[in-house]
Amino acid sequence: MYQRLVIRLVELGLITTDRAEAALTELADWGAPDRAPRDVDLLGALRVCGVAVPVHGDDVDFAEAGYRWVLEEAAALSGGAVTVTDVELVPAEDEDEERELRFRVNGVPAHWRIELASDDYLDLGAVWEGIEDLEPGGDDRRVFHPARPDNLYDDVYILATPEQALALRDEFGMGIRVRGLADPGD
Structure with missing residues (x-):
């Protein structure tokens, strides 16, 4: 198969x-x-x-490292058309606020809102909503x-x-x- x-x-x-x-x-x-x-x-x-x-939807050790891995792996699929750098998970100032995942795509600042407060899990909804930021674009369909x-x-x-x-x-x-x-x- x-x-x-x-x-x-x-x-x-x-x-x-x-x-x-x-x-x-x-x-x-x-x-x-x-x-x-x-x-x-x-x-x-x-x-x-x-x-x-x-x-990964199950327990991860460190959310920032998990997001970095996802972003870098997704960008690598483009064969060099997309690069990701400067990944940082910014903590909320208080527990009622969302966190923010900041990074650069081909040098341009990008960010995702992270609703999940836990550092043990990735916010699958944030990835679902933001994964388009990592698409090659242009003539690449x-x-x-x-x-x-x-x-x-x-x-x-x-x-x-x-x-x-x-x-x-x-x-x-x-x-x-x-x-x-x-x-x-x-």
Whole structure:
């Protein structure tokens, strides 16, 4: 199943054949699932292939480090079109206020409002609302398409054109919410 997915990623133009070979080597260590692959398996394989970033919904040690990792990993999917620097989680002045995640995208200041006060969890809603800040833009039609694997703890964002995401959703049964198409199934 992973081999078929990786081959399709190459056909869709999401990865190079060199990246595919490296991914297949890593995925071989996973072994064959003892059941039909679920979303969590397939979305994990997309991460190995370099087209998806997971956002951990369970306990993290330090929220600022978790956000930094998500931002840097999401930017890296762009192949250099997007860079993220100066990530800082600014604490609220009192407990009733939201925190702010400040960073730079290609040198331009950006920020996300973080409603979750805990330093042990990431605000999945803030990532959901802000992930578009990390899209390449311009002539590059790739956008982040959200998916929630069947383990229900993490969100996953796939950087692809709407057509590529639609093909992955339809051909592999992944729970991808396709953005950018007038498709009744998204």
